[in-house]
Amino acid sequence: MITGKNYIGFDLSNAGSTTFKTFNPKLNKETEWLFYEASEEEIDKATALAWKAFHEFKTTSYKKRVQFLKKIADEIEQLGDELIKTYCEETGLPEGRAKGERGRTCFQLRTFAAYIEQGTWVNATIDTAIPNREPAPKPDLRKMSIPIGPIAVFGASNFPLAYSTAGGDTASALASGCPVIVKSHPMHAGTGELVASAIVKAARETNMPNGVFSNLNSSGIEVGQQLVAHSLIKGVGFTGSITGGRALFDLASRRKEPIPVFAEMGSINPVVLLPMALKTKGIEWAKAYASSITLGTGQFCTNPGLLLGIKSPDLSSFLEVLSKEISEIEPSCMLHPNIATKYDGKSTKMVAENSVALAAERKGNVADNYARQMVVKVDGKSFIANPRLHEEVFGPFSMVVECEDQKELSTIISDMDGQLTGTIISEENEIDDYNEVVAAMQNRVGRLIFNGVPTGVEVCPSMQHGGPYPASTDSRFGAVGIHAIQRWIRPLSYQNWPNQLLPDALKDENPLGILRLVNGHHSTESI
Incomplete structure (x- = not known):
């Protein structure tokens, strides 16, 4: 059921006074739903909840995150015909496209679930100590990737499912251990709310912390600007125009603490x-x-x-x-x-x-x-x-x-x-x-x-969906495939840290059984 309200964590909210409707381009008229634009107070509450949730969510086991991502896919599928009907009403796109995109969205979520369970994405690297090395002892150094914090995700106009509320940006961020606040696209806010309800339901049923996900409505640019400028947001995912992506990139760069903006913006291919x-x-x-x-x-x-x-x-x-x-x-x-x-x-x-x-x-x-x-x-x-x-x-x-x-x-x-x-x-x-x-x-x-056509983006590890500016703001990364997770993590080294206090990924006994680079050689064995 579409309420038109914002999801602030697990709760629905309509504290703002600005409202708008989506549009059915085939019928050339507004849809029946009325949406409430997120207020500044709601934005602050969502970011505060996300920051609080981050400290718990980043330490959840890979197994629990896997359950969460799979459950999101299940709940999206459970939305059934209501999701497909809403998608078509708000976009003018045919039913077959809607069902295909839903399938891709759920596939992405399940793909990230399988990937994080392997554990290789943390890039665990271990160089053990050589205390007797001359002329100076070598310390024990261990490095792995950790999540960076709450991520603001901007829904795309042309992909209401696969690049929006539960699309590649959201799926990869949640997989990494980062909470997500989605700035829903105003052209398909109803589709976005239905998907948001599935994510919130999945979070509740898998015991994720309140604030791990929020969904904010906006008819203009103000909500997005406030999100990117907020000190508790630590990264941005965006798919859209060059003008919009560059504006967010510049805004993030001007912050007291600049943050990365991974924007896919434009291409003539x-x-x-x-x-x-x-x-x-x-x-x-x-x-x-x-x-x-x-x-x-x-x-x-x-x-x-x-x-x-x-x-x-x-x-x-x-x-x-x-x-x-x-x-x-x-x-x-x-x-x-x-x-x-x-x-x-x-x-x-x-x-x-x-x-x-x-x-x-x-x-x-x-x-x-x-x-x-x-x-x-x-x-x-x-x-x-x-x-x-x-x-x-x-x-x-x-x-x-x-x-x-x-x-x-x-x-x-x-x-x-x-x-x-x-x-x-x-x-x-x-x-x-x-x-x-x-x-x-x-x-x-x-x-x-x-000898092919560029239309069609396969979701697999070898796909690169990004390119030199202005195709994207960072040509090393893209929003498609498992390597999208690398945008939301950063390396952290532990020097001479007691084994029992290390994260499981770096412990001598390798309790996760993941592939690690140990003294220059890849291994799943304990040290």
């Missing part, structure tokens, strides 16, 4: 179409990319927004087929009128730029909040000269750049902002003649794809 690949399979790739550009109405962070090729008849044929396919795909609903309006504005501005030509656009009438998919083209020289052409258009939009030669192609990639993905479309052995292009792409992306 360049695709290089090599000449032989276009000659032999250009039609196939054009059809594949028409589908990729319009998938989910282009509202994926990995949407292929830039297609690069060397000027040739084959590139022209590719563009012709791509344009035809794009024009015939049925338009679909965007997440919110605000997003649809921004898409219309940015795509229109792109077409109006000098040297940019409209290659294809969905014709005819479209329903309110539905997007007209679009492809434009420009020459390489004009693209290099105009930084505005490098900006992301969030939606079913892509730009084809006709380069004069390989040198111009490499220059474009080298000068590009950081990206989440980069793709090379190549025939067998063709790529060997484009080492400079590949090297340039490696320097600008977090994931390098060969």
